[in-house]
Amino acid sequence: MAKERSSGAGDPARTLELLWRDGAPSVPGGRRGPRQGLTVDAVVEAAIGLADEGGLDALTMRAVARRLGVTPMTLYTYVPGKAELLDLMLDSVFLGMPRPAFAAGEPWRERVTAVADANRALYLGHPWLAELRVHRPPLGPGVMTKYEHELGAFEGVGLDDVAMDSALTHVLGFVQTVARTELDARAVERESVLSDHEWWAAHEPLLTRVLDPERFPLATRVGEASAVAYQGLYDAGHAYAFGLARVLDGLAALIPPGSAAR
Known part of the structure; x- marks a missing residue:
């Protein structure tokens, strides 16, 4: 198997x-x-x-x-x-992935975001990709064309070749993780008789009785705020946007201060 x-x-x-x-x-x-x-x-x-x-x-x-x-x-x-x-x-x-050309002078964060967005769309369009372990990717024209294009998002920002490869791997790993979580959430809702909103409504009376705000003050406060913000248990779009911004912030620390990309 x-x-x-x-x-x-x-x-x-x-x-x-x-x-x-x-x-x-x-x-x-x-x-x-x-x-x-x-x-x-x-x-x-x-x-x-x-x-x-x-x-x-x-x-x-x-x-x-x-x-x-x-x-x-x-x-x-x-x-x-x-x-x-x-x-x-x-x-x-x-x-077959769409590969828009990077514009001259386009900020590196926008280029990397475009790469991340394209990969997220690929996973959501072909959910089986998230099931496939790709430790040894097939070195065919698709893999090589994708790699060549996506490295271009980091070209000229002041990273050496190894750092460029590592940065791209880091971004793609993040996208795969959040896409798999989103696909799991979709599968649960598709296979369940209840939507997230209906599930929460059904369990709220019991949870209100058993969850003591004095015992779990942070969990209660933050959980309620998040549920209101997400309008449910989970917001895939928010999780992706929040996480990608943090990934980009981390990569920014690698770019030399004197680089034109700054």
């Missing part, structure tokens, strides 16, 4: 060939395939659609084959297995 939720778990050589379409013709062997028009790209697109709809649990080679109208054995002539398919899916969604 762990292998089926991790990147980089397939055959490295075959995965790289498929990622860069090196030695992977649209129809294996250059001959007409079992289904005219079927390609590696079509297989990847079908797999992404399944994962978008039902998460990684819904993604099986049999399910992909059924969506494409072919037998599982036919599918294996295009992609060796699920491990390689996950790498292809990840690289594909990375390659």
